[in-house]
Amino acid sequence: MTTKATTQAIPPLQKNPLILFGRGIALYSDVKPEHISPAIHFLLEQAELAVQHATNPSTPPSWDALAEPLEDATESLGRSWSVISHLNSVADTPQLREAYGEMLPEVTAFFSSLGQNLTLYKKFKALSESEAFKHLSIDQKKVIENSLRDFRLGGAELAEVDKPRFTQIQDEQATLSKAFSDHVLDATDGFMHIVLDETQLKGLPEDAIAAAAEHAQQKNLQGWALTLHFPSYYPVMQYSENRALRKLMYEAYITRSSELAPQFGHGKTAWDNTANMLAQLRLRDEEAHLLGFPNYAALSLASKMARDVKEVDQFLIDIAQRAKPFAQKDWQELQDFAKSKLQLGGELQPWDIAFAAEQLKQERYSFSENELKQYFPLPKVLDGLFEVIQTLFGVYIKASNLPIWHSDVQSFAVSNATGELIAYFYLDPYARSGKRGGAWMDDARGRRQLANGEIQIPVAYLVCNFAPPVKVGGQLRQPTITHDDVITLFHESGHGLHHLLTQVGALGVSGINGVEWDAVELPSQFMENFCWEWEVLEKMTAHSQTGKSLPKELFEKMLSAKNFQNGLATLRQAVLSLTDWRLHSTFNAKEAQGLAVLDLSRKIASELNVIPQPEISRWPNTFSHIFAGGYAAGYYSYKWAEVLSADAYSAFEEVAKLTGTVLDADTGARYRTEILEVGGSRSAAESFKAFRGREPSIDALLRHGGMELKL
Ligand SMILES: [Zn+2]
Structure with a gap:
């Protein structure tokens, strides 16, 4: 009797390994799909209660009464959720995936509702304006400031009349961005080139030929099927000795999702992204103006390290100008090599570049990856x-x-x-x-x-x-x-x-x-x-x-x-970044029509690039990073972070000149204190300066990339 009563008295949650672990570390192997829903529902309820408490008029706007309990509840939820999403990534089973997918919308909805909660925003604002705020630690102040910033970027300070439009912009953007990536995928999937004679595939690695044969078989076709998916497309560009095949594949690739692409019976404009890009740029521009920014690039910088729109523009121009002479050298080298060794006949064409580069690389630096x-x-x-x-x-x-x-x-x-x-x-x-x-x-x-x-x-x-x-x-x-x-x-x-x-x-x-x-x-x-x-x-x-x-x-x-052909590669990244940047800063999205996006990209390429952009290229139409991937007015970040990391590293190289080793413990200790330990508690610009004693410079990155400035 007693035993039974005791068993019944234990709520199932107390045996749930997604709740039991508290602040400890989960017993991963005990977690079963059936634990997910009860645990997450319980933790969501707890988190909702914490939000209700935080937004209650009687709760004082202080760190201890407001911020801390809220952090406790959302952290508990977040940590259990992270165990599940981690397992979903590293130990997926159909049952786990289903249980995860079932809870995902509720968890996402909870976290996004926090950012939309205006009562919470007002509480945080009151805290930031209170006397007590002055006595908070630097870390705590920064947490409050960041959340106020995120509330504002989420539209918290908009006039009531503007709010519905703001929400509508977000929804339309999400729809357009999804359509953009669907078009790219459909256009990529929609093309196939069948080769019936194996001699046409001369030069391709064995595994690429085998994959093409398998692909044809899957489609119940004879021969070899080449597609525009990168693992099929790129080996052709890199290795195929068949110039006509390279041209055919290249032209199909760079016109995807444009008005020039064959639509394979799906209608002339089925997967064309030209109008989609303009529509997205207009919405972003409108969003930025609603939030009080002159353009979307400026809005994007509100949560980034770079200070202003001009700084990023100049940064990219600097990189491009410094890389240009090296890119010219790379290009000349490639042309000379093609002329003397490849007997292509006539000028080096865009569809020859990857092929010629691979041949030259093999001649110069061949070593076995396997060895x-x-x-x-x-x-x-x-x-x-x-x-x-x-x-x-x-x-x-x-x-x-x-x-x-x-x-x-x-x-x-x-x-x-x-x-x-x-x-x-x-x-x-x-x-x-x-x-x-x-x-x-x-x-x-x-x-x-x-x-x-x-x-x-x-x-x-x-x-x-x-x-x-x-x-x-x-x-x-x-x-x-x-x-x-x-x-x-x-x-x-x-x-x-x-x-x-x-x-x-x-x-x-x-x-x-x-x-x-x-x-x-x-x-x-x-x-x-x-x-x-x-x-x-x-x-x-x-x-x-x-x-x-x-x-x-x-x-x-x-x-x-x-560093082989790094001048060309660097210049290419600078052109991509600058196109993204100017589309979101100097571009007049409101009045733009037709091929305006392409025109802007051509203008930048003609100023900076060494290799002429082919007339038929429609590369912006598949620039998914900025039209479907969250990198809008942010593509420059790749180069930006490379500059920071190379420049930070050069502090170790400077010491090595004196001591003979880059593994210098003193410099390491400073790096640990000024960069690693402080995390997000101060701006990255301050942290960098504290470590390096000066502003970042692009010199180290160019030097590491074999593009040293010779004075
Ligand atoms: Zn990373």
Whole structure:
């Protein structure tokens, strides 16, 4: 009797591993799809209650009464949700996906309702204007300021009459952006070129030929089917010796989603994005004006590091002008090579460029990727990475035994020089079924000072998709990874360090939280530099058979190949970025018609580019980053962050000139304090200046890219 009563008295939630773990670390292997709905519904209710409490007229607008309890509730929800979305990414099953998908709209709706809650906005505003605000910590002040900014950008201060239109603009934008990407996909899917004679495929790698044959078979067709999807298209451009085939594929590719593209019976304008682009630009312009900005580029900068529209424009012009002479040299080199070695007949055409470049690269720097890979066994690389981190930042990394979700996963503890535990992280290295592709860092838990003064230490996931170890003759071979994989690992570990070494106590700006997004790639790209340092590579490599470290000669070749044709590549990125930037700043979207977007891109290309833009090119019509991917007036961020990371790294190179090593602990300690520890608690511009002692300069990036200014 008693036993039964006790069992009945335990609410099922108390056995739910998505709630049980509190501030601890989830027992991932205990989480079942049926836990998701009850746990998330319970946590959503708790979070709603916290919002009701925060917006209650009797709740004083103070950190302790308003901000802290709200953060508690939303963090609990966010952390459980992060366990589920993490498992959905790394250990997907149909049941888990269904349970996740079922709750996703409710969770998304809750978080977006926070940004629309005007009573909450007024409370936060009252807090920012109160006497008590002056006594908050820097971190806390920054959290409040950021949320006020986000409320404003979300339309909180709009006049009542403008609000419906503002919402309508958001909806229309979402619809147009979805249509843009659907058109690109349909136009890409809608093209197929069948080759019936294998000699037409001369030069293509075996795997590309096999993939084309398989694709034809799937469609019940004879021969080989080539498509405009990158893995099918690009090998043709790069390797096919058949110039007519290259031309045919190239022309189909650069006219996708335009008025020039064949629509394959779907109507003349079925997938044409020309009008879509103008409509989106008009809406963005209108949105910016409603919010009180002169244009969308200025609105985009409200949450970025760059100061004003002119600064970004000038930044891109500077990069382009500095890269131009090198691009001219690259272009000349390619033309000379084609003339003397390729016998193409006539001028080098746009569809010859990737092919000629690949041939020239092979002639100059050929080395076997597979042979190179033998020098990078994963355990050796990990030791090398940890050695770099430990030497630079004065921390210790030791294997740990946190609960895991798969037997491949390893966990590590990070402690300070004094032995104090400061963080944990997971490494999930290998590709497997049920795991999403790519590599990423995600936070399992952020650093936070709790109301009782305790410190909640951060936990990070580092997820990669390296080729798993294989069995040969019944023996498991030591896993080796490519040099690109090594760079990926260092990159993600840079994001990880930003999250793990933070000293900030307010969750909203601790680690990578609240960092301006044109600066968020600084710590990650910074770490990549070490993958090109001889002193690091020499120690981090051991041939899987001989145990010997990487030969210096091979390293030199890798280095030259890295910067091959970099002038042209840099110029291309500058043109893309400037087109995005000017479409959102100087472009008159209201009055623009027809091919105005293309005209602007041509004008920029004719001023800056070295290779003429072909008449038929309609590349803006597939520029998904800015018309379907959240990079509108933000494409420059790639170069911006590269400049910051290269310039930060050059501080280590300067010391190395005196000491002979880039692994300088003093400079590392300063980098840790000024960049990594402060997270989003101050502006990235201030952090950079505090570390470097001056404003960022583009010199280091150009030098690393083989484009040194010779005075
Ligand atoms: Zn990154």
